Amino acid sequence: MSQTLSNIFVTPAEMTSVDKDAAHSGIDSFSLMRSAGTAVSAAALRLYPGALRFVTLCGPGNNGGDGYVAAAALAESGACVTVFALGEPAKLKGDAARARERCALAPGPLDGYEPQPGDVVIDALFGAGLAREVPKQARNVIGRVNASGVPVVAVDLPSGIDGRTGEIRGASFVAAHTVTFMAPKPGHLLMPGRARCGTIEVFDIGIPGRFVVGRAGDLHINTPTLWEEHLGALDPEAHKYKRGHLAVFCGGSASTGAARLSAAAGLRAGAGLVTLASPVEALATNASHLTAVMLKEIDGTADLSAWLKDKRLSTFVLGPGFGVGKTARDFVLMLCDRALVLDADGITSFKEAEEQLFDRIAEEGGEVVMTPHDGEFGRIFPGIAADTALSKIEKAQAAAKLSHSVIVYKGPDTVIAAPSGRAAVNVNAPPWLATAGSGDVLAGIIGAHLAQGMPSFEAAAAAVWRHGEAGVAAGRTATAEMLIESMPPL
Numbered sequence: 001m002s003q004t005l006s007n008i009f010v011t012p013a014e015m016t017s018v019d020k021d022a023a024h025s026g027i028d029s030f031s032l033m034r035s036a037g038t039a040v041s042a043a044a045l046r047l048y049p050g051a052l053r054f055v056t057l058c059g060p061g062n063n064g065g066d067g068y069v070a071a072a073a074l075a076e077s078g079a080c081v082t083v084f085a086l087g088e089p090a091k092l093k094g095d096a097a098r099a100r101e102r103c104a105l106a107p108g109p110l111d112g113y114e115p116q117p118g119d120v121v122i123d124a125l126f127g128a129g130l131a132r133e134v135p136k137q138a139r140n141v142i143g144r145v146n147a148s149g150v151p152v153v154a155v156d157l158p159s160g161i162d163g164r165t166g167e168i169r170g171a172s173f174v175a176a177h178t179v180t181f182m183a184p185k186p187g188h189l190l191m192p193g194r195a196r197c198g199t200i201e202v203f204d205i206g207i208p209g210r211f212v213v214g215r216a217g218d219l220h221i222n223t224p225t226l227w228e229e230h231l232g233a234l235d236p237e238a239h240k241y242k243r244g245h246l247a248v249f250c251g252g253s254a255s256t257g258a259a260r261l262s263a264a265a266g267l268r269a270g271a272g273l274v275t276l277a278s279p280v281e282a283l284a285t286n287a288s289h290l291t292a293v294m295l296k297e298i299d300g301t302a303d304l305s306a307w308l309k310d311k312r313l314s315t316f317v318l319g320p321g322f323g324v325g326k327t328a329r330d331f332v333l334m335l336c337d338r339a340l341v342l343d344a345d346g347i348t349s350f351k352e353a354e355e356q357l358f359d360r361i362a363e364e365g366g367e368v369v370m371t372p373h374d375g376e377f378g379r380i381f382p383g384i385a386a387d388t389a390l391s392k393i394e395k396a397q398a399a400a401k402l403s404h405s406v407i408v409y410k411g412p413d414t415v416i417a418a419p420s421g422r423a424a425v426n427v428n429a430p431p432w433l434a435t436a437g438s439g440d441v442l443a444g445i446i447g448a449h450l451a452q453g454m455p456s457f458e459a460a461a462a463a464v465w466r467h468g469e470a471g472v473a474a475g476r477t478a479t480a481e482m483l484i485e486s487m488p489p490l
């Protein structure tokens, strides 16, 4: 797919390379800073026309430089503006020094700022260059501002958010609005950073898009642009076998609901046929609940092996309510040559046996999608989970590579990653998606997309987006059943 600026995001390191490329091409870096700072002042005036005072907090680098430009522009527009600086303003270098020289307002020391009612803070302490925990002076002012409730407009990122990971480096502002430049960064999309950005405005400061695209990795916001060219696979004209046969494995009689939710979601999401594969003990319970979903007795590896001779059976979901243990492992290892969504107990069953699974996937070459939440991720990828230096995106990418599968690392900021390093962060999921059975529904939707022939990364990304849309449509009181009912067509 050709890259456009519309749904890509870049790491701070990539953005630094973009800046360098722009400078080498002859673009004046100070004119970029002027555009950036002016955009911030325009946003502040647009959002807070009634502000009594704009208080610009300027840091020691170019983020601070943007702040001086914004302060000067606000003052020129007739607003009341005060500037406070972290560190010694005389020590600023390059464009930031130039911006400060052109700002007629004398900065006071950061410690001197006490928030007043009617203030609007322009946070220009740190942006993409935050390299360690914020210093004490910044921590103190962040604490005072957050406690006061005065609104904050953040320049590039709320200071204290790590742009690469979204983590809070000691303390961070909670912004009402963030103006970033050219493209979002992981810190705008990953939690907890995302929740502290407020509304996010991506402003084009005039760097040609080709420079951004040229340095961008394969990181995307999960929007339909990412996968819509594969929707042809979901052909509404096709007969039911062509629309894909999805098989969902069910566990024992005490926990059959989860698998039925996956199966019902798979049918609703467009699989032509859905079969629930059930052990003998749960057949009667399942039979009394199912209508359109078919039922098949699969009571052990011999049954499964016979069933798998039917090559039309291409796609499986295993995990929801299945039970943790040897049966799960045996079944999964037999399914590694097919398309398989491995969820919940299916993942947990490979705790301390993960290498066997990853080797089998590599040998058999099936299309496996794993859907761990945080707890499950830690069970099957303990080494990666424990590496605190990695962002959630980097963890999902490492897990995808290690396991030869597509990883859907769930949560409010679900990351979908492929072994190639391609990754997407999902942003449309409302918090009430966290309801019992919601993950089972997601597994069924992914299965339906796979059954209809979508490639695994796109099948998973489209399913996560669709699950989010279903949540939005179902509303705050959503239950898993309502998510199925509310699922929009693609």
Ligand SMILES: NC(=O)C1=CN([C@@H]2O[C@H](COP(=O)(O)OP(=O)(O)OC[C@H]3O[C@@H](n4cnc5c(N)ncnc54)[C@H](OP(=O)(O)O)[C@@H]3O)[C@@H](O)[C@H]2O)[C@@H](O)CC1
Binding pocket: 015, 019, 032, 033, 036, 059, 060, 061, 062, 063, 064, 065, 066, 125, 126, 127, 128, 129, 130, 131, 132, 133, 134, 135, 155, 156, 157, 181, 182, 205, 207
């Ligand atoms: N993208 C673009 O195209 C454009 C980007 N622009 C803007 O540039 C911003 C990036 O600027 P930047 O690279 O100078 O980084 P910034 O965030 O100001 O911080 C660096 C300074 O902070 C210091 N420092 C760091 N951590 C610290 C800590 N914990 N505690 C104390 N100090 C710490 C660090 O010191 P050092 O680590 O070097 O000792 C250095 O002095 C970007 O966010 C955007 O606003 C625009 O001007 C237009 C074009």
Ligand SMILES: Nc1ncnc2c1ncn2[C@@H]1O[C@H](COP(=O)(O)OP(=O)(O)O)[C@@H](O)[C@H]1O
Binding pocket: 373, 410, 411, 412, 413, 414, 429, 430, 431, 432, 433, 434, 435, 436, 437, 438, 439, 440, 441, 442, 467
């Ligand atoms: N705070 C949140 N905001 C949005 N989506 C969330 C949030 N928390 C969880 N989710 C989503 O809800 C689903 C929960 O799945 P899972 O944890 O497997 O739950 P269950 O086992 O109850 O089905 C996942 O798709 C996850 O991404």
Ligand SMILES: [K+]
Binding pocket: 063, 123, 124, 125, 126, 127, 154, 155, 156, 157, 158, 159
């Ligand atoms: K900032």
